[in-house]
Amino acid sequence: MERFAVRPEIWYGTGALAALEKLAGKRVLLVTDGFLAASGLATRAAERLTGPVEVFDRVEPDPSLQLVAEGVAALEHFQPDVVVAFGGGSPMDCAKAMCWFSRCRPPLWCIPTTAGTGSEVTSFAVLTDTEKGVKHPLVEEGLLPETAILDPALLEGVPPKVTAETGMDVLTHAAETYVAAGSSPFSDALAEKSFSLAYDRLPAAFAGDLGAKGDMLLASCLAGMAFNAAGLGACHAMAHALGGQFHLPHGRLNAILLPMVVLRNAGDRRAATRYAALAKACGLSGTPRALSAGLVRLRAALDLPDRLPVEGGALRSALDDLSAAALADGCMAANPLTLTAAEIRDLLARAGGLGGGT
Numbered sequence: 580m581e582r583f584a585v586r587p588e589i590w591y592g593t594g595a596l597a598a599l600e601k602l603a604g605k606r607v608l609l610v611t612d613g614f615l616a617a618s619g620l621a622t623r624a625a626e627r628l629t630g631p632v633e634v635f636d637r638v639e640p641d642p643s644l645q646l647v648a649e650g651v652a653a654l655e656h657f658q659p660d661v662v663v664a665f666g667g668g669s670p671m672d673c674a675k676a677m678c679w680f681s682r683c684r685p686p687l688w689c690i691p692t693t694a695g696t697g698s699e700v701t702s703f704a705v706l707t708d709t710e711k712g713v714k715h716p717l718v719e720e721g722l723l724p725e726t727a728i729l730d731p732a733l734l735e736g737v738p739p740k741v742t743a744e745t746g747m748d749v750l751t752h753a754a755e756t757y758v759a760a761g762s763s764p765f766s767d768a769l770a771e772k773s774f775s776l777a778y779d780r781l782p783a784a785f786a787g788d789l790g791a792k793g794d795m796l797l798a799s800c801l802a803g804m805a806f807n808a809a810g811l812g813a814c815h816a817m818a819h820a821l822g823g824q825f826h827l828p829h830g831r832l833n834a835i836l837l838p839m840v841v842l843r844n845a846g847d848r849r850a851a852t853r854y855a856a857l858a859k860a861c862g863l864s865g866t867p868r869a870l871s872a873g874l875v876r877l878r879a880a881l882d883l884p885d886r887l888p889v890e891g892g893a894l895r896s897a898l899d900d901l902s903a904a905a906l907a908d909g910c911m912a913a914n915p916l917t918l919t920a921a922e923i924r925d926l927l928a929r930a931g932g933l934g935g936g937t
Contacts, residue, residue: 668696694795695745697803731793744830810913
C-alpha cells in the first residue's frame with residue numbers, strides 16, 4: 580500500500596499575491612533576506628497585510644543553526660498568528676525551521692521569488708552547521724507550509740545567473756525523483772511534467788522571458804511536490820556535502836553533478852528505462868546517454884561551469900570526508916543504486932577535474 584498526500588493550498592498566476600488578503604487583521608512575521616527587504620520587493624507582500632507586521636530580514640544563504648535560533652527568539656517574542664516566508668530557498672527553509680522549533684508552531688505561508696527549490700510545497704529544510712561545515716536536511720511532515728503563493732511577477736528581476744542555477748536545481752529534482760526508489764504513479768506524473776517543461780523553457784527564462792520564468796516557477800513547484808513524496812538521490816546528497824564544505828550555490832553544484840549521476844545510475848535497469856523516457860519527453864534520443872549529453876549542452880548554453888571551482892589540493896584532501904557526508908545524507912537512501920564510498924569519491928573527483936578517484 581502506498582500513500583500520496585497533496586498539500587499545501589496553492590495560489591498560482593499573475594496577481595496571486597492577492598491571496599494574502601485572507602490574512603487580514605492577523606499578526607504576521609515576515610521572514611525574508613536583507614536584499615529583498617532593502618530592494619522594496621518584500622514590501623509588495625507586506626502592503627497586502629492589514630494587521631500588525633514584524634519583519635525578520637536577517638536570513639542569509641544556507642541558513643545556519645545559529646540564524647534559526649535567532650529567528651525562533653524573534654518569533655516567540657512577537658507571537659504571530661502566521662509566518663510568511665518571502666524569498667528563495669533560504670528564507671523558506673529558515674522560516675520552516677523557525678516555526679518547527681518554536682513553542683507556538685504558527686502556520687506558515689511561503690512566497691517563492693526564485694524558481695528552483697520547490698520549498699514552498701515540501702516538508703524539507705536544509706540547515707548548515709557552520710562550525711562543522713555540514714548541511715543537515717531536516718525532514719518532518721510538520722515543516723510542510725499551509726499555503727503557497729506563486730506569482731510570476733516576482734521573478735521579473737531575477738538575474739540570468741540565478742535563473743540558470745535555480746533552473747538546473749528544478750531539473751535535478753525532477754530527474755532524481757523520477758528514478759527514486761520511492762517513486763509512484765503520482766510523483767511520476769509531476770516529475771515528468773516538471774522535467775520536460777523546465778528543459779524546454781529554461782533557455783528562454785535565462786534570456787529574460789517573463790512568461791518562461793513563470794513556467795519555471797510552475798515546474799519548480801511540480802518537482803517539489805514530486806520529490807516531497809518520492810525522495811531524491813545521490814546528486815543532492817553530494818551537493819549537500821560539497822555545499823557545506825565549500826559554500827557553493829546548490830543549483831550550480833547540481834548542474835555539474837547531474838550528467839555524471841545519470842550515467843552512473845543508468846547501471847540500474849529500471850533507472851535506465853526511466854531516464855530514456857525523460858529524454859524522449861524532451862525530444863532527445865531515448866537513451867540515458869542522450870539525456871546526460873542534453874544536460875551538458877544545456878549547462879553550457881546557460882554559461883554554467885562544467886567542474887567544481889575548487890583548488891585541486893583542497894578537494895583531494897576533502898574527498899574522504901565528502902564521501903562520508905554524502906553517504907550519510909538522507910537523500911542517498913532514495914537513489915536507485917546503492918553507491919559505495921569509492922564510487923562517490925570517484926564522482927566527486929571527476930566533478931573537480933581530478934580524474935577517476937584521484
